[in-house]
Amino acid sequence: MKKTRSRAKQTTSLQERLNAFADDIFHKAERLPPGAERDQLLKRARTAEIAADIDQWVSSPGLQSPT
Structure with a gap:
């Protein structure tokens, strides 16, 4: 029997989530x-x-793949 993973659809980008996490942690540290x-x-x-x-x-977009 094959198990399927439950996946969550992200509504914000990884960068936005990381920045929000960092801001939250900075405020807690203050x-x-x-x-x-x-x-x-x-x-x-x-x-x-x-x-x-x-x-x-x-x-x-400026990142080039190796040739």
């Missing part, structure tokens, strides 16, 4: 006092921003 937990949240937010930048770069 409310925390300086410390390890705040640093960890800021690191996660920065990682999400970098992922959004990479997605934008990969999706750009």
Whole structure:
């Protein structure tokens, strides 16, 4: 018997979702006092921003495939 995966249709782009996630994490980190937990949240937010930048770069129309 073959199982099918349940798939969700995304209504926003990956870049928009990553940016929204990073903004949310930044706002949570701002409310925390300086410390390890705040640093960890800021690191996660920065990682999400970098992922959004990479997605934008990969999706750009100027990207050429190797010949």
